[in-house]
Amino acid sequence: MLTTKVAQILDLHLNLTVEEIENYLEHPPRPEMGDIAFPCFTLAKHLKKSPAVIAAELAASIQHPEVTVQAAGPYVNFFFNRSLATEAILTQLNHPDYGKLSIGEGKKVVIDMSSPNIAKPFGVGHLRSTVIGAALYRMYKAAGYNTVNVNHLGDWGTQFGKQITAYKRWGDDVKLAEEPIRESLRLYVKFHDEEENDPTLGPEAREWFRKLEQGDEEAVRLWTYFVEISMQEFERMYKRLGVDFDHVLGESFYIDKTEGIVTKLKQSGLLIESDEALVVPLEEEGMPPCLIIKKDGTTIYPTRDLATAFYRREEMGADEILYVVGAEQKLHFQQVFAVLNKLGEPWAKDCIHVPFGLMKFEGRKMSTRRGKVVFLEEVLDEAVQRAREIIKLKNPNLPNAEEVAEQVGIGAIVFGDLKNHRLNEVDFSLEEALSFEGETGPYVQYSYARIQSLLTKAELTISDRNTDLGDALNEITISDSAWSLLKHLSRYPEYLKKAVRLKEPSVLAKYVIDAAQLFNRFYHHERILDGEPGELSYKLSLVKVTGESIQNIMTLLGVKTPDRM
Numbered sequence: 393m394l395t396t397k398v399a400q401i402l403d404l405h406l407n408l409t410v411e412e413i414e415n416y417l418e419h420p421p422r423p424e425m426g427d428i429a430f431p432c433f434t435l436a437k438h439l440k441k442s443p444a445v446i447a448a449e450l451a452a453s454i455q456h457p458e459v460t461v462q463a464a465g466p467y468v469n470f471f472f473n474r475s476l477a478t479e480a481i482l483t484q485l486n487h488p489d490y491g492k493l494s495i496g497e498g499k500k501v502v503i504d505m506s507s508p509n510i511a512k513p514f515g516v517g518h519l520r521s522t523v524i525g526a527a528l529y530r531m532y533k534a535a536g537y538n539t540v541n542v543n544h545l546g547d548w549g550t551q552f553g554k555q556i557t558a559y560k561r562w563g564d565d566v567k568l569a570e571e572p573i574r575e576s577l578r579l580y581v582k583f584h585d586e587e588e589n590d591p592t593l594g595p596e597a598r599e600w601f602r603k604l605e606q607g608d609e610e611a612v613r614l615w616t617y618f619v620e621i622s623m624q625e626f627e628r629m630y631k632r633l634g635v636d637f638d639h640v641l642g643e644s645f646y647i648d649k650t651e652g653i654v655t656k657l658k659q660s661g662l663l664i665e666s667d668e669a670l671v672v673p674l675e676e677e678g679m680p681p682c683l684i685i686k687k688d689g690t691t692i693y694p695t696r697d698l699a700t701a702f703y704r705r706e707e708m709g710a711d712e713i714l715y716v717v718g719a720e721q722k723l724h725f726q727q728v729f730a731v732l733n734k735l736g737e738p739w740a741k742d743c744i745h746v747p748f749g750l751m752k753f754e755g756r757k758m759s760t761r762r763g764k765v766v767f768l769e770e771v772l773d774e775a776v777q778r779a780r781e782i783i784k785l786k787n788p789n790l791p792n793a794e795e796v797a798e799q800v801g802i803g804a805i806v807f808g809d810l811k812n813h814r815l816n817e818v819d820f821s822l823e824e825a826l827s828f829e830g831e832t833g834p835y836v837q838y839s840y841a842r843i844q845s846l847l848t849k850a851e852l853t854i855s856d857r858n859t860d861l862g863d864a865l866n867e868i869t870i871s872d873s874a875w876s877l878l879k880h881l882s883r884y885p886e887y888l889k890k891a892v893r894l895k896e897p898s899v900l901a902k903y904v905i906d907a908a909q910l911f912n913r914f915y916h917h918e919r920i921l922d923g924e925p926g927e928l929s930y931k932l933s934l935v936k937v938t939g940e941s942i943q944n945i946m947t948l949l950g951v952k953t954p955d956r957m
């Protein structure tokens with residue numbers, strides 16, 4: 393909002409629109425360079441004068457009660473009248489619609505997220521997709537989009553032939569009921585181990601998958617059973633992560649829709665036979681061909697993704713489709729989108745792969761095939777256990793310690809993931825993520841709890857708070873630490889916009905860390921609960937809006953903010 397103010401002031405002196413001016417404005421790195429700076433380089437070309445001359449002329453001609461203006465070389469620096477600006481910022485922050493944007497108005501975005509595979513562990517990649525996808529979902533909502541998320545379960549494919557074969561040979565119902573995923577995984581791994589010595593296993597598995605695709609009763613019954621027991625386990629995870637889905641539509645949902653795709657591709661002359669399979673060549677696009685129907689006549693991952701894209705566009709009415717899936721599937725999505733393009737679908741350009749990098753836990757990678765995996769539930773449990781121990785040390789009498797431990801433990805993981813640029817590879821350290829100092833979830837949560845405790849104390853000690861903030865502010869010097877915090881809080885909409893544009897929750901995670909740090913600096917510099925009623929009232933307003941802002945952003949990121957910890 394400070395940039396808008398400066399742009400409006402400058403607008404009276406320049407032949408540019410307010411928006412254009414706003415785009416030029418900068419936030420100087422040091423306070424002595426002003427609150428906002430206007431660089432004059434671009435104007436120099438048009439006005440045929442040096443930037444420094446333009447800056448000096450502009451600075452001399454601007455007279456405005458809300459700002460002091462100084463030229464510094466090629467820059468015009470604006471210093472706000474802090475009292476006036478503080479009143480405006482606090483009023484704006486207190487508005488119920490603060491932080492809501494309208495950039496997505498009238499647009500529907502479908503977000504493909506989480507999408508774990510049935511009968512396989514919920515992997516760390518699925519954790520990232522869930523956490524990043526859920527944050528994007530809430531961010532897009534806040535930006536005004538009509539937002540729909542879909543869990544595109546991996547519930548179809550030849551692996552189910554293997555799963556059924558392994559189950560029929562070595563399955564144990566009691567164990568499956570007790571530990572569905574672990575037991576499914578044991579069967580899957582055993583299948584791969586035995587396959588090397590037993591040449592009948594492969595064909596048997598293919599036969600079971602063929603039967604499944606044709607709706608064979610036993611195959612479908614066993615498949616349904618695998619889906620159900622896996623879902624129970626996944627749902628436990630979603631509940632702990634606080635994630636809900638508008639739709640859970642696995643790959644199997646699109647089986648009867650793949651025929652239409654094959655027909656479309658045939659009619660457009662895009663499909664050719666290659667090694668007894670049907671493919672769409674993508675030579676012109678510089679990619680390997682997109683496999684559509686395998687040798688044995690069954691559909692494959694890209695076929696189902698093509699059917700899915702059409703469904704989301706035509707049945708769900710998506711204007712934009714985001715696929716929050718690991719970077720290792722880049723080629724797959726490029727191929728699928730290229731085929732849509734070749735089909736002449738103009739909306740192919742609105743299908744967007746939102747990739748993310750690999751994540752390891754304490755240096756451990758995962759590989760399902762060999763059965764060496766990190767189970768998400770174990771990671772969550774361990775994080776909560778560590779949080780429990782820290783809380784026991786720091787606050788042994790906390791009444792709802794168990795609830796808070798869950799919020800801090802899970803929050804540490806979610807925040808520890810989101811604070812990284814999503815494409816970065818992350819080696820996750822629980823110890824680091826759970827530290828109460830540094831750029832962590834618990835640090836932000838702790839700052840929020842400190843704010844709540846201040847506000848509670850204030851309620852108890854301060855009765856007379858009916859002072860007029862505007863009048864009071866005239867008499868008060870706004871300290872540098874308070875002013876930095878206020879300026880930061882006032883820039884939130886700009887950060888949300890950027891986070892949505894880049895599809896990058898880390899922009900908000902970094903923003904909220906800065907907010908917490910600036911708050912803590914303010915807290916250490918000032919005696920917040922002391923002072924004249926007017927001053928007190930202003931400081932508490934600032935504390936309150938800081939708390940609301942932190943809570944609002946943490947909620948978007950999917951992290952809880954306990955009042956005490």
Ligand code: ARG
Pocket residue numbers: 504507508509544545546697700715717
């Ligand atoms: N189930 C897949 C996997 O684990 C991810 C699915 C992503 N979404 C999609 N529409 N292909 O690799």
